[in-house]
Amino acid sequence: MPYPEEMIAPMRAELSQIGIQELRDADEADAFLSQKSGTTMVVINSVCGCAAGGARPGVTLALQHETRPDRVGTVFAGADVEAVAKVREFLEGIPPSSPAVALFKDGELVHFVPRHAIEGRDPQSIAFDLVTAFDEHCATKTES
């Protein structure tokens, strides 16, 4: 049974309010990830306090970096069930994990941050890892 929407709404908003596109169903996730040109990041959000509680501010910090993915979307594990399943189809061979962050370049997975690389870490450390991946794989710079 999915989590009550009123419980997770603030956790969704933490990402959507910074412009991350919510992917609520399989069609939205498929269309988003089927864009093969450039870089695409997907955040698999979750209710977990000890992991997602650091992941969301970590992602927020990382996206303030001058180099960032061309597009960023999010699905919510335990809520957007079909959308999460669709995202995981694009993560073939990678064990299910939430929260997690996946970065694709030209349709290929180039960087994956599983839950265990998030747990117990502070947002700055999570952001640093993401920014390092952005610098390696992304070309888009934000306007200053």
Place this chain on the structure above:
Amino acid sequence: MGTFHDDLGDLHGITIVVDTAGSLTYVGRCHEENDVQVVLHDVDIHDANGDGPTVDEYLSRAAKFGVFAKHGTLVIPRAEVTTIRRLGELAQG
């Protein structure tokens, strides 16, 4: 990083590697660990006596990508446990 369940110990919610005196190594999300038992969720098990990768090879891949859970919840008697490590620490080298 705080959790909502501080009474369950520092490792609650953390993915850990549980090494045992026998051939089995467990990887799963810790629910609780105490003097009696370690309770894990979403668990995979490596058997050093089985076919397949060595435990080092298994843990190297687990540290990079995680594990495919084959057991929902397992209770491991503390007496069998030799060491407990955070999988995330392995990932960081």
